[in-house]
Amino acid sequence: MTTTTLKVRQTAPLRTPTDLGADATRDIAAALTTLLADMFALYLKTKNFHWHMSGPHFRDFHLMLDDHGDQIFATTDAIAERARKVGGTTLRSIGHIQRLQRLLDNDADYVTAQDMLAELADDNKQMAAYLRAAHAVCEDYNDVATTSLIEVWIDEAERRTWFLFEATRTAN
Template structure:
């Protein structure tokens, strides 16, 4: 797993080795879901068609840029905690809950898929905040709470396109 180097590079941060392992596993999962959702959102951005093309195209661009930046923050947090971040498609696929891009030419299907994916990530992140808080790792808890808010906003924006 991507966090295997955490045992040999454990920094002295006031977090137990067991808690560091749990926090880094949580971060690896969120990073993998974030990256997978980034690729999927960008693919939909490229291929969306229909009467709401412009608004969807622009919204999806905003979302995939935000996801890209978030993946970098998550990976850097793992590195700060002494772990190696997943960095290959194989690792992301193994760890991610979000499923890879499913080609479709229907904009409503794209939006529904992304709503579902964002809601899936929300449900993954919410209990992981407790993992970080239980480890007394407030920096990771803050990062995960920010991700939670970002996915809640993205899901809301996407749902609004379906009304």
């Protein structure tokens, strides 16, 4: 490889060919990148609570949060790759995540099991709303592939919300 070839490769913009157009690429990639930041924030909070779970239902809650974390993490690569497929770029660092995330972190030294589950239920409900908003952006540009993926992620977020909500209900 020549020095000239190497320089061209290092300076060539990351422009994946797409028929969606520049506005669609910009808006869809931005929506997906923000979703990705929220997914990473939700993943880390879910794992935080998984690691710090305690109490009489420890095993059930610990395993449920592990399953939820796996599911959330599985979406991250698909979201990032979709942003690239439509011609955009995506997250580059933890700092980038921090600048974009809308879901709040929880750095408390101790959180009760019930509060953990309730907070995650609210976060997953909010994630479903964020996913719906991104779906609307993709729908505006007739990006059926991204809308189709987002529909699955909405269903997953709603299922997590449901499970977390039911786990916080009292016997009364």
